[in-house]
Amino acid sequence: DTGVSQDPRHKITKRGQNVTFRCDPISEHNRLYWYRQTLGQGPEFLTYFQNEAQLEKSRLLSDRFSAERPKGSFSTLEIQRTEQGDSAMYLCASSLWSSRGMNTEAFFGQGTRLTVV
Amino acid sequence: RKEVEQDPGPFNVPEGATVAFNCTYSNSASQSFFWYRQDCRKEPKLLMSVYSSGNEDGRFTAQLNRASQYISLLIRDSKLSDSATYLCVVNMAGLGMRFGAGTRLTVKP
Numbered sequence A: 001d002t003g004v005s006q007d008p009r010h011k012i013t014k015r016g017q018n019v020t021f022r023c024d025p026i027s028e029h030n031r032l033y034w035y036r037q038t039l040g041q042g043p044e045f046l047t048y049f050q051n052e053a054q055l056e057k058s059r060l061l062s063d064r065f066s067a068e069r070p071k072g073s074f075s076t077l078e079i080q081r082t083e084q085g086d087s088a089m090y091l092c093a094s095s096l097w098s099s100r101g102m103n104t105e106a107f108f109g110q111g112t113r114l115t116v117v
Numbered sequence B: 001r002k003e004v005e006q007d008p009g010p011f012n013v014p015e016g017a018t019v020a021f022n023c024t025y026s027n028s029a030s031q032s033f034f035w036y037r038q039d040c041r042k043e044p045k046l047l048m049s050v051y052s053s054g055n056e057d058g059r060f061t062a063q064l065n066r067a068s069q070y071i072s073l074l075i076r077d078s079k080l081s082d083s084a085t086y087l088c089v090v091n092m093a094g095l096g097m098r099f100g101a102g103t104r105l106t107v108k109p
Helices: none
Strands: A005-007 A010-013 A019-024 A031-037 A044-050 A053-057 A065-068 A075-079 A088-095 A112-116 B004-006 B011-014 B019-025 B032-038 B045-050 B055-057 B060-065 B070-075 B084-091 B097-099 B103-108
Touching: A005 A088, A010 A019, A019 A088, A019 A112, A031 A075, A044 A065, A044 B097, A053 A065, A075 A088, B004 B084, B011 B019, B019 B084, B019 B103, B032 B060, B032 B070, B045 B055, B045 B060, B045 B070, B070 B084
Parallel strands: A010 A112, B011 B103
Antiparallel strands: A005 A019, A019 A075, A031 A044, A031 A088, A044 A053, A065 A075, A088 A112, B004 B019, B019 B070, B032 B045, B032 B084, B055 B060, B060 B070, B084 B097, B084 B103
16 A cells, blocks of 8 residues: 555543654655544644754643654654543645755545544 | 634535635735645645636636735535535745635535
8 A cells, every 4th residue: 555554543541641644645745644533623734844854833732742854754742631622633745845945745544533531 | 903813614515515714814925825724633735726817626716905905715506525624725925835724614405
């Protein structure tokens, strides 16, 4: 499968625990995005990378959230001290950005559904 | 003001109807634009890119008005299978891709 893959697909955790999600983008894509989505809402931007550089992080994002893309390939999203309000679908997407400043469409993984109890 | 705003919906239309969705964006330096479709409990998938000259793909027509910072999607002869949430997506210069909240469409027999 050459699409975007995310792991795990589902995660149930107790409040206060740390969780980490992984995303493997399409191999030739240099941009990788993380979004959070709750029922009835569109995907909310969290952060994105170009290769290994984290270019932007949402101002709304708590310090409990951190993301890495150490080798410019896969990425991890960690949430520390989870709260019930963190329960959501976490979506990863990747795209190819060219030096001419054009961005191809983003392809999404199937998401990781987090439930904090 | 939200970076990307869409019609709140929901839209409930009969089969065969024509329906139009609108979207506005705040960043005038935005570079690329897309419409995505999202089915219930599934990931978003690209429906079509939006080009300055407007573009058509079968029953779907997308328009872009840079001066008004406005994007539209027109669906003609709607089918039951068109029922989904339609997301407006804007790639902002120097920033990541931003999504609208989505507009839910239900096509009824």
